[in-house]
Amino acid sequence: MTQKSIPAPKPLSDWFRRNVAKLVVAPTFGLIIFFVYGFIAWTGYVSFTKSKMLPTYSFEGFYQYIRLWKMTPWNVAMENLLVFGSLFIVIAIVLGCLLAIALDQKVRAEGALRTVYLYPMAISFIITGTAWKWILNPGLGIQKLVQSWGWESFSFDWLINSEMAVYTLVIAAVWQSSGFVMALFLAALRGVDSEIIKAAYLDGASLSRIYLVIILPTLRPVFLSCFFILTHMAVKSFDLVVALTGGGPGYSTIMPANFMYEMTFRRNQIGLGAASAMMMLATVMAIVIPYLYSELREKKNG
Template structure:
């Protein structure tokens, strides 16, 4: 009997060990699978961010220099900020960023909300209109830029077509005008992103409780008052999310500018991303290019961190 009891005890221990080992494996397997991706992200994203920050405090030219020289690259950038003359286009870049960011985000939000409200009226053909509005977002910035470059070219697109139709007094040469070329980037960017913003707002509208709107209508609220005082304020989270996405796209809009304007006449359509690439890889000013990249990162951080804080903080009960 003693031998049988010992055998049963050993079998129980072995079974328990197998169960605990299996539970440990099930718990550890997701971590083991994600570990390589996590390590690669740490090294090739955050590691190179720290490396870029370090280079911005050196005197790196064509090749990296690891001797710290202080914030000289930043001083050059900020000196160029208040000097609109050559040798730098940093002043032009940040000015264009202000114009492009303000118009791009503002128009996309307004147009996206308008289209969402329009589709929310249960109009006929909604199933056809939705993909039409969303289709531009499926295209890359390169494709969008090339298409709009052809369309806005005075000798090839809209102006030439209207001249052939007899409207010879029509002129639209913004894409070749250094004072207006940045607005062509706004046009192309709005065309691509407004449908995506529309989809976000439409999802928000469809998530609002219909009983709230019925109660407001019973109380005598007009459609304008209903949207202005009830529906649009309830879309605040959607506004915030759309703003974050659009701001992120605006700050890193490099390929759209290159494909649409090739930088514009004399770099007049440059954004900070174009400045960073030009000075890092073409003008052999790696420290200056790194400093501009760090400033872009700080700008994105200033936008995203408050959003994350508002989303992740504990909600009051």
């Protein structure tokens, strides 16, 4: 009866070789968990306290949320977010898609045009807001220019009109972001099989019908990507508001991010600011979670 040989223990170097990738990623992963998700959890807890200048940790329930929704500036901020976000997302996607389709026709100087359309995305919202503040200023910009041409009755005072000022944010945001949307759509259009387009031409389909019926429906992932990116940009809009309108006239163009900053860092209401931050997070989650659920369900059923 032969005695079975005991396998020699694997050296530590083999274990290290197998797990080196995990070891390299682990510190970064740990920092992300702590500084992102850890502070989200901390903010969520602080929103249930009566913290003011310094955080306190006595649980007070939904006191700050009830107080938040009774404040007129917060309700105005949410209404502004709805108006600004809806117009910004729809116009940027439509305009970016149309620009991509135009460039997809192999026009002359395509590279230069693509650079011109995409350039605004390379600058910050602070610069965008400052530039458009000059352009839309009734005493310096479009109104002054047109009146100098002889049209004395022309008026374009949206920037100082509390009813129209929020639309100036839409103008500036669309100008900056539509080129980025165009780049995404143009990359997707260049990936469409040319044989499909040729077959549609042979069947007598017009160019507009080819795009509307054949090509654009295949770009659903690009539409969704643009929607979520622009939604994220709309919800966290802060610097554009500060540079362009300052939240005014009054607080007519204030956004949730500006309200959160005002409450947290200027009025020393940490608990209220944390509650507004959690409501912003809930707004994003209300859009992202149904999408992720539908995608996972489609993959499971597919």
